Amino acid sequence: MNNIKLIKLSAILLLMFNVSLNAKEVETNQKEEHAASGDLKTEIKEYINHHLLDSHDFSLYSYTTDSGEHKYVGAPLPVILWDNGLVVFSSSKLHHGESVAEVNGNFYKLYHGKIYKTDAAGTINYDDKHHTINEKPFDISITKNVVFIILVSLLMIVVFGRMAKSYNSNQAPKGISKFLEPIILYIRDDIAIPNIGKKHYQKYMSYLLSIFFFIWIINLLGLTPLGVNVTNNIAVTFALALLTYLITFFSGTKDYWKHIFWMPGVPTPMKVILAPIELLGTFIKPFSLMIRLYANITAGHIVLMSIIGLMFVFKSWIGSSLSFGLAFALALLELLVAALQAYIFTMLSALYFGMAVEEHDEHH
Amino acid sequence: MEKLIEQFSFGLFFWQLLLFGILVYFLKKFAWKPILTAVQEREDSINNALLSAEKARIEMQNLQADNERILKEARSERDAMLKEAREIKDKMISDSKEEAQKQASKLIEQAKHTIENEKQAAIVELKNQVAELSINIAEKVLKDELSSKEKQLKVIDDMLKDMKLN
Numbered sequence: 001m002n003n004i005k006l007i008k009l010s011a012i013l014l015l016m017f018n019v020s021l022n023a024k025e026v027e028t029n030q031k032e033e034h035a036a037s038g039d040l041k042t043e044i045k046e047y048i049n050h051h052l053l054d055s056h057d058f059s060l061y062s063y064t065t066d067s068g069e070h071k072y073v074g075a076p077l078p079v080i081l082w083d084n085g086l087v088v089f090s091s092s093k094l095h096h097g098e099s100v101a102e103v104n105g106n107f108y109k110l111y112h113g114k115i116y117k118t119d120a121a122g123t124i125n126y127d128d129k130h131h132t133i134n135e136k137p138f139d140i141s142i143t144k145n146v147v148f149i150i151l152v153s154l155l156m157i158v159v160f161g162r163m164a165k166s167y168n169s170n171q172a173p174k175g176i177s178k179f180l181e182p183i184i185l186y187i188r189d190d191i192a193i194p195n196i197g198k199k200h201y202q203k204y205m206s207y208l209l210s211i212f213f214f215i216w217i218i219n220l221l222g223l224t225p226l227g228v229n230v231t232n233n234i235a236v237t238f239a240l241a242l243l244t245y246l247i248t249f250f251s252g253t254k255d256y257w258k259h260i261f262w263m264p265g266v267p268t269p270m271k272v273i274l275a276p277i278e279l280l281g282t283f284i285k286p287f288s289l290m291i292r293l294y295a296n297i298t299a300g301h302i303v304l305m306s307i308i309g310l311m312f313v314f315k316s317w318i319g320s321s322l323s324f325g326l327a328f329a330l331a332l333l334e335l336l337v338a339a340l341q342a343y344i345f346t347m348l349s350a351l352y353f354g355m356a357v358e359e360h361d362e363h364h
Numbered sequence: 365m366e367k368l369i370e371q372f373s374f375g376l377f378f379w380q381l382l383l384f385g386i387l388v389y390f391l392k393k394f395a396w397k398p399i400l401t402a403v404q405e406r407e408d409s410i411n412n413a414l415l416s417a418e419k420a421r422i423e424m425q426n427l428q429a430d431n432e433r434i435l436k437e438a439r440s441e442r443d444a445m446l447k448e449a450r451e452i453k454d455k456m457i458s459d460s461k462e463e464a465q466k467q468a469s470k471l472i473e474q475a476k477h478t479i480e481n482e483k484q485a486a487i488v489e490l491k492n493q494v495a496e497l498s499i500n501i502a503e504k505v506l507k508d509e510l511s512s513k514e515k516q517l518k519v520i521d522d523m524l525k526d527m528k529l530n
Contacts, residue, residue: 054376080375114373140375149380153387160395167402184399205400206392214387235373239380 044309048302052232053113054145056091077147081108081115082138091141108137115139145236148228152218160213187212187346195350200251200357204350207247211240212346219297219338223331231341232298234290241290244349248282252356285352289345296341300334 059074076092083106093101094110100118101108109118116124116134125133163177173181192201192208215231222229230236258264260278263271307330310323510516 053371054373139373140378142379143373143376145376146379146383149383153383156387157390157394160391160399164395164398164402167398172406181399181403185403188400206388206396209396210384210388210391214384233373233376234368234371235375235377236380238372239377239384242381243384 040313044306044312048305048309051305052229052298052301054143054233055113056094056110056115056141056143058144058147077142077144079108079115079141080139082140083117087137115141144228145230145233148218148221148230149236152214152221152230156210156213156217183212184209191343191347191350195347195354196357197354200353204247204251204353207243208346208350211243211349212342214342215240215293215345216339216342219341220335222297222301223334223338229297229301231293232301234294237290237294240293240345241286244289244352245283245286247349248286248352248356251353253359255359256356285348289348293341293345296337300330300337304330304334 056079057072057074057076059072063071063073065071076090079087079089079091079094079101081087087103087106089101089103093099093103094108094115100120102120107118107120108115109124110116111124111132111134115137116132117137118124118134127133159176160180163180166174166177187209188201188205192205196204218230222231260282261275263274263278266274304327307323307327311320311327314320314323509519
C-alpha cells in the first residue's frame with residue numbers, strides 16, 4: 001500500500017517537474033527571441049515543431065548571449081553520411097544549421113533537420129514549389145532519437161536481465177519483478193494466448209513482450225523533461241509496423257494465404273474481387289499500426305505543449321493557472337495513452353499473428 | 365501526408381530496425397526465456413503442490429474414514445463380546461442353579477427313600493418283636509393258665525361254652 005502511494009507521489013512530482021521544466025524551456029525561448037521575432041504565438045508553434053523533430057545533437061536547451069550568439073547546452077553526436085563513401089564527422093561542425101561543415105572537400109549544411117550537400121557558402125536552392133533541390137546524402141547519423149533508443153534498449157536489457165537473474169535464486173518475484181511479472185503474465189495470458197492460441201503463442205512471446213515494453217517505456221520517458229520523443233517519428237513506427245508485417249508474412253500458413261488469394265466458400269467472381277481487397281488488407285493492418293502510434297503520440301505532445309504555451313500567451317493569473325491545471329490533467333492522460341498505445345500495438349500485432357497461424361478446420 | 369514523407373528519416377528507420385532487432389535478440393536470450401521458463405516452472409510447481417495437497421487431503425479423509433470404520437467395528441465387536449460373556453455368565457449361573465436343585469432334590473428323594481425303608485424295616489422289626497413278645501406272653505399265660513388240671517379243664521369248659529354259644 002505504501003509502495004503504491006510512493007509511486008503515485010513520485011509520478012505526480014515527476015509530472016510537475018516535467019511541466020514546469022518544459023514551461024521554463026518555453027520561457028527562455030520566448031524571452032530570448034521575443035525581441036527578435038515579436039510574435040509569441042509563432043514562436044511557440046515553432047518551438048513545438050522543433051520539439052517534435054529529431055535532431056543531430058543532444059541539446060538540453062539553448063540560450064542567446066548578449067552578443068546575439070546562440071549557445072546550446074548539450075552534447076554533439078556523430079553524423080554518418082554515405083556520400084560516395086562513408087563520411088563521419090561530429091555534429092558540432094554543423095552548428096545547428098548555422099554554419100557549413102566541410103569534410104573531405106565536401107560541404108554539408110543542416111536545413112530543417114536534414115543534411116544537404118551545398119557549396120562553400122551554404123546556399124540552399126529551391127524549385128518553384130519551394131522544395132529544396134540540393135543533393136541529399138544518405139544520412140544514417142546517430143541522432144538524438146537513435147541515442148535515446150540505444151539508452152532505452154540498454155535500460156531494458158539491464159532491468160529485464162536482472163529480473164531474469166532474480167529467478168535463479170528464489171522462485172517468488174522480488175523487487176522490480178513484483179511489478180513487472182504481472183504485466184508479463186498479462187501479455188502472455190490475455191494478449192498472446194487468446195489471440196494466437198496455446199499451440200503457437202510461444203514463438204511470438206519475445207517479440208510481443210519486447211515491443212510492449214519498448215513502446216511503453218519510450219513513451220513514458222518521452223514525457224519526462226529530459227526525455228526525447230521517439231515514437232512520434234514516422235520512421236520509428238514504420239520500422240515497428242514493418243517488423244509486425246514481416247513476422248505475419250513469414251508465419252502465414254498455407255491456409256492463411258489461401259484465404260487471402262482464393263477465399264474458399266464463395267463464388268468464383270467474388271474470389272476475384274476479394275483477392276485484391278484481402279491483399280490490400282494485409283498492408284493496411286500494419287499501416288494502421290504505424291499511423292495510430294505516430295498520430296497518438298504526436299497529437300498528445302502537440303496539445304500538451306500548446307496548452308503549456310498558452311500560459312505565456314494569456315499572461316494573466318487566471319488564464320495561466322487554468323492552463324496549468326489543464327496541462328497537468330493532460331499530462332496524466334498522456335501517461336495513460338503511453339501505456340494504452342503500447343497495449344494496442346501489442347494486442348493488434350498478436351491478433352495479426354493469430355490470423356496468420358490460425359487453423360481453419362471448417363470451410364465457411 | 366506529404367509532410368510525413370518529407371519528414372521520414374531513413375537513418376532513424378535503419379537504426380530503429382537494427383537496434384530493435386538486437387534488443388529483441390538480447391532480451392529473448394537474457395530475459396524473456398529465463399523469465400518465462402521460471403514463471404512456467406513456478407506455475408507448474410504450484411499446480412503440482414496444489415494437486416498433491418488435494419490428494420493428501422483425500423487420502424487423509426480416506427484414512428480418517430478408515431479409522432472411524434475400524435473404531436466402529438472394534439466397538440461393536442467389544443459390545444458383542446461383552447454381550448456374549450454376559451450371556452455365558454447368566455447361563456452358567458442358571459445351569460449351576462438347576463444342577464444344584466436337581467442334586468438337592470435327588471438327595472432329598474434318596475433320603476426320603478432311605479427313611480421309608482428304615483421305617484419299614486423298623487416296623488417289621490417292631491412287628492416281629494411284638495409278635496415274639498406276645499407269643500412269649502401268650503406262652504407264659506398259657507403256661508400259667510394250663511399249669512393245673514382244673515385250670516385246663518376250666519379252659520376246656522369255657523371254650524366249650526363258647527362253642528355252644530356259637
